[in-house]
Amino acid sequence: MELKDIDLNLLVVFNELLRQRRVSAVAATLGISQPAISNALNRLRKVLGDELFLRTSKGMTPTPFAETLAESVGYALGTLHDALNVKSGFDPSTSTRxxxxxxxxxxxxxxxxxxxxxxxxxxxxxxxxxxxxxxxxxxxxxxxxxxxxxxxxxxxxxxxxxxxxLFRQKYVCLFRKGHPLAKTGMTTKAFLDSEHVSIVAEGTGHGMVDAAIQRAGHQRNVHLRVPHFVAVGHILQTTDLVAVVPEAYAVRTLAPFDLVSAPCPLKIPDIxxxxxxxxxxxxxxxxxxxxxxxxxxxxx
CATH class of the missing domain: 3.40.190.10 (Periplasmic binding protein-like II)
Structure with a gap:
């Protein structure tokens, strides 16, 4: 297929359908009627020889072929958009971006x-x-x-x-200064016997902490799970819980929350x-x- 055989506007409709999955939403975004969106989709189906989208209870679901096109079409349209709107340069001293x-x-x-x-x-x-x-x-x-x-x-x-x-980072154990571990030291037994707070941080790579511990044949004694790190310093400051955190976080929270850190006795890969x-x-x-x-x- 040659580029001259396809209308670029059809790919714009295709890209928006991938993103929004509803004809009505795409029509509103592009400022054209729903029948016009349907007509564009039908034209593109004929050109590409595939249904591209199927109506389901969840909206317009892309076919496997449409999914293979998704990244390339999105990238191409984005590059073209940027090229048409790019400025000659960027001056940080005067920019209000x-x-x-x-x-x-x-x-x-x-x-x-x-x-x-x-x-x-x-x-x-x-x-x-x-x-x-x-x-x-x-x-x-x-x-x-x-x-x-x-x-x-x-x-x-x-x-x-x-x-x-930017940098590599290791995980360390974090707990309050008055914690019994501050005197006895962080051994494998002490680590496994301690009560832990686990930070889920869904969608990031930090879920590897418990996966690495389980691969070593151990299980943490988790008494609290939280979805993010923001409250961990406050929690550790007033409890005997232990957290396994990236060292960069530990460095920023030691002094403000009167905490101490120790190397993790179980091997957790650097990030x-x-x-x-x-x-x-x-x-x-x-x-x-x-x-x-x-x-x-x-x-x-």
């Missing part, structure tokens, strides 16, 4: 103080919004251009993404903290500037 960066609550604690301090000096008009970096939703949001960068441990973001390593961006933004000047700033400020 608002960037959206995906990171966990650990990322906010570790990165944002230094990042915002640096931006105040070199780009006072630039603003940052953060969103959670749960990989399933994040992939779609970055493909659409709604999220500029992601920072963290995100092993599931591969195809269609670039990444640059790599990366800055990631979608291929559609690879050559976009503002994105290039921000990710280089993050790298220069935080890489080790």
């Amino acid at each position: 608002a960037f959206t960066v995906a990171m966990t609550d650990i990322g906010e604690i570790y990165f944002l103080p230094g990042l915002m301090k640096h931006l105040a000096k070199v780009a006072p008009g630039v603003s940052i919004s953060t969103v959670r970096n749960q990989s399933d939703a994040l992939r779609d949001e970055m493909e659409r251009g709604n999220v500029d960068l992601a920072i963290g441990f995100l092993p599931d973001l591969k195809s269609g993404f670039f990444q640059r390593r 790599t903290i990366n800055v990631l961006w979608h291929a559609r933004n690879h050559r976009e000047p503002g994105n290039q500037w921000l990710r280089q700033l993050v790298f220069d400020e935080f890489s080790i």
Whole structure:
């Protein structure tokens, strides 16, 4: 098939149907009628020789062939959009651009103080919004251009993404200064006998902690599970619970919450903290500037 054989507008409809899965929603987004959307879909079906979408109780469900086209079509349309709207450059000193960066609550604690301090000096008009970096939703949001960068441990973001390593990170045990372990030391037996708080952090790679412990033939004595790290310091400060956390988080919470850390007696693989961006933004000047700033400020 040659490009001259297909109307680009049909691919725009295709891309929106992949994203929204409902003809009415696509019609509203593109500002055209529902019959026009249906007509465009029928034309594209004839050109490609596939049903592409099937009506189900959950909306318009893509066929396997449509799913194979999804990433390539989204990337191509995004690249074309950026090329038509790109500016000659990016001047951080005068820009008032608002960037959206995906990171966990650990990322906010570790990165944002230094990042915002640096931006105040070199780009006072630039603003940052953060969103959670749960990989399933994040992939779609970055493909659409709604999220500029992601920072963290995100092993599931591969195809269609670039990444640059900031630093490697090990896991440590974290507990209050008055904890009995502060005197006896953290042995394997003490670790397994202790009561733990487990941080689920769904959609990130941190679920590997319990998986690694189970592979070693052990099971933690978990008394509390929380979905994120934000309250862990407060919890550890007033209980005898133990948490297994990335060292960067431990460093930021030791003094404020009067905690201590110790090496984990069970082997948990180190993690790599990366800055990631979608291929559609690879050559976009503002994105290039921000990710280089993050790298220069935080890489080790």
